[in-house]
Amino acid sequence: MENRIKSLIKKLSRLGFSVKPKNSDHVDPVCGMKVSSDLLKADYQGENYFFCSDHCKQQFEKDTETYILK
Numbered sequence: 001m002e003n004r005i006k007s008l009i010k011k012l013s014r015l016g017f018s019v020k021p022k023n024s025d026h027v028d029p030v031c032g033m034k035v036s037s038d039l040l041k042a043d044y045q046g047e048n049y050f051f052c053s054d055h056c057k058q059q060f061e062k063d064t065e066t067y068i069l070k
């Protein structure tokens with residue numbers, strides 16, 4: 001079963017279905033994880049930020065400037 005899945009993935013990547021992140025994915029500014037859901041969202045100075053968990057969102061809100069300065 002696992003081999004079937006592996007060969008399917010190989011076939012798909014040969015056809016151009018790569019595992020690259022989609023443009024619609026967001027990056028959690030706190031932990032750097034990719035976030036594909038927009039349920040946990042914060043607004044800061046007109047920018048939207050998305051989070052993987054409520055914990056990261058709280059960190060961001062507590063210490064926003066640390067996370068938006070790059």
Ligand SMILES: [Zn+2]
Nearest residue numbers: 028031052056
């Ligand atoms: Zn996170």
